[in-house]
Amino acid sequence: MHEDLYRRMLLLRLAEEKVAALYPQQEMRSPVHLYIGQEAVAAGVCANLKTTDYALGSHRSHGSYLAQGGSLKAMFAELYGRRDGCAAGRGGSMHMVDESVGFLGTSALVGGTIPMAVGAAWSARLRGTDAVAACFFGDAAVEEGVFTESLNLAALHRLPVLFVCENNLYATCTPLAPRQPAAAAEIRRRGEPFGIPGVRVDGNDVLAVHEAAATAVARARKGEGPTLLECMTYRWKGHVGPDADTHLGYRSQVELDL
Amino acid sequence: MPERQITYAEALREAQHQMLAEFPNLVVMGLGVPDPGGVFGSTKDLHKDFPTRALDLPLSEEANAGVANGMALTGMRVINVHQRVDFLLVCANQIVNHSAKWRYMFGSEAAMPVVYRAVIGRGWGQGAQHSQSLHSLFAHIPGFSVVMPATAGDAKGLLIQAVRAGQPCLVLEHRNLYGIKGEVPEKPYATPFGKARLVREGRHATAVAVSQMVAEAEKAAEILAKEGVELEILDARSIRPLDEEAILASVRKTGALVACDTSWAFCGFSAELAALVAEKAFRDLKAPVARVALPPIPTPSGPVLEAAYYPNALTIAAETRRILGRRGEAPSVSITNERSQRESW
Numbered sequence A: 001m002h003e004d005l006y007r008r009m010l011l012l013r014l015a016e017e018k019v020a021a022l023y024p025q026q027e028m029r030s031p032v033h034l035y036i037g038q039e040a041v042a043a044g045v046c047a048n049l050k051t052t053d054y055a056l057g058s059h060r061s062h063g064s065y066l067a068q069g070g071s072l073k074a075m076f077a078e079l080y081g082r083r084d085g086c087a088a089g090r091g092g093s094m095h096m097v098d099e100s101v102g103f104l105g106t107s108a109l110v111g112g113t114i115p116m117a118v119g120a121a122w123s124a125r126l127r128g129t130d131a132v133a134a135c136f137f138g139d140a141a142v143e144e145g146v147f148t149e150s151l152n153l154a155a156l157h158r159l160p161v162l163f164v165c166e167n168n169l170y171a172t173c174t175p176l177a178p179r180q181p182a183a184a185a186e187i188r189r190r191g192e193p194f195g196i197p198g199v200r201v202d203g204n205d206v207l208a209v210h211e212a213a214a215t216a217v218a219r220a221r222k223g224e225g226p227t228l229l230e231c232m233t234y235r236w237k238g239h240v241g242p243d244a245d246t247h248l249g250y251r252s253q254v255e256l257d258l
Numbered sequence B: 001m002p003e004r005q006i007t008y009a010e011a012l013r014e015a016q017h018q019m020l021a022e023f024p025n026l027v028v029m030g031l032g033v034p035d036p037g038g039v040f041g042s043t044k045d046l047h048k049d050f051p052t053r054a055l056d057l058p059l060s061e062e063a064n065a066g067v068a069n070g071m072a073l074t075g076m077r078v079i080n081v082h083q084r085v086d087f088l089l090v091c092a093n094q095i096v097n098h099s100a101k102w103r104y105m106f107g108s109e110a111a112m113p114v115v116y117r118a119v120i121g122r123g124w125g126q127g128a129q130h131s132q133s134l135h136s137l138f139a140h141i142p143g144f145s146v147v148m149p150a151t152a153g154d155a156k157g158l159l160i161q162a163v164r165a166g167q168p169c170l171v172l173e174h175r176n177l178y179g180i181k182g183e184v185p186e187k188p189y190a191t192p193f194g195k196a197r198l199v200r201e202g203r204h205a206t207a208v209a210v211s212q213m214v215a216e217a218e219k220a221a222e223i224l225a226k227e228g229v230e231l232e233i234l235d236a237r238s239i240r241p242l243d244e245e246a247i248l249a250s251v252r253k254t255g256a257l258v259a260c261d262t263s264w265a266f267c268g269f270s271a272e273l274a275a276l277v278a279e280k281a282f283r284d285l286k287a288p289v290a291r292v293a294l295p296p297i298p299t300p301s302g303p304v305l306e307a308a309y310y311p312n313a314l315t316i317a318a319e320t321r322r323i324l325g326r327r328g329e330a331p332s333v334s335i336t337n338e339r340s341q342r343e344s345w
């Protein structure tokens, strides 16, 4: 198991580093939101999913796509806008998809795929399968009304959903403090009013993520309903593009080095 | 003395700065307003001069737009900024069902000073969800104005008019125009809504263009001029209210309309223009209406598809020749308008 997790993380890291290295050639003409630093989240969660389960992502989803087993070649082809890309060259970086492994797609609208995961989970239930649906989203996505609406619906019907919040502390250049009141800072607790268990884990500790996700997936498969996983992590590159962004002044090199 | 030249982004910023000074009750708010980048430069450092009135907001578009409505009902003026018009669909309920209808619905004529600013994206593979041009959708709604500045001068003038007028409206900007310089008087001035801008006079056909397509129409006019075809160009700049008078007068003169839109043809702004001349200038038409618009598919991301997706000056020239029944020269140069910088989204 450890080797599997390590392999997944390494794949994500090496792939993203390759994107960063090749990007300045200006042949990948698509805005890239790199996953470097956050690998343990997707690796730890997806190691618990089967290819008959479902996963959906956000604008920053090279990681969850690859961790779920999405084709590496098709990802790079997509970044180059080629016909053999995972989205036939029509989507670009923000639109990873590989339905053959249950990766249903990603949205460039923050929060856009959260209710879709609830729908995939409900569909799995209605069709009598034991599939679960995981949705990966950032810490800012919980500010959208649709997040709370989706929690309500998933709890109401005890649907097999994993809400996976990749809390990297920032939305573009804005830290959490000016966006969410301190009392709400624990995103894991957002499910409490709906009776959804919330777990906060060190999102940089792949074993911790794996364990928490295993519990959540088991619960979901048994019909016990959704779980909200808050994975505390950190994005190493700028919000978008292959470069560091400390020159913008919203976070310091010291913070990045920690 | 020649006027000062500044960029479209700087013009937007200056307009907001001047309006914040003119109206002590004005708030400029939106995701990223006080960011280092300042919404592609258009709100840069406003918070330094107006710390309590240039505000960041959470990623909660529907709430943000509704908060703007609530402020507008209670003595404030609001500019609510969005980095893409695609995101306005998240708050369409507050805009379409609330902003646009509130006063009418309650039998009131009072002001409802909410201005939504949003940007049309284009280029660098940003794709289907970041490069729509949704003016027709919002202009469909009574009680709501939609303007689309094509120049730095109009970016400032139309935004100032939007704030001063105090009625719900959308100022729809184009990302590709942000870096383009134009003459912009330093003092605050308002460009009225519902008045088209005559860009170029001509006798043979009228191009009614908006936003980024105005520059393409100008290039097309240059190409056609060499062939002896004079294209008149009107920058509609105000989608609703629409300057019907100016458009009809021009089409009556030339007898031909080439509608040049940044969006799709079906149920779009170009369809509205076609309907207008069919209803009110039918007997003056000497040629069928041409519509230069996007192909009826979402924006593809790959560079080859993306380049093929957008009509340009050559398309406008070709369509003009087609309806005038003229043969044209094969294009010798390829004209593209893609920003090739990766900073572009």
Ligand SMILES: Cc1ncc(C[n+]2csc(CCOP(=O)(O)OP(=O)(O)O)c2C)c(N)n1
Residues within 6 Å of the ligand: A033, A059, A060, A108, A109, A110, A111, A137, A138, A139, A140, A141, A166, A168, A170, A171, A172, A239, B031, B059, B061, B083, B087, B090
């Ligand atoms: C509905 C919507 N509003 C705004 C944006 C612009 N935007 C893109 S990513 C982003 C920040 C998202 O932050 P977070 O959810 O924490 O994800 P992260 O980028 O940190 O992974 C914003 C504001 C968008 N894409 N969609």
Ligand SMILES: [Mg+2]
Residues within 6 Å of the ligand: A138, A139, A140, A166, A167, A168, A169, A170, A171, A172
């Ligand atoms: Mg984040």
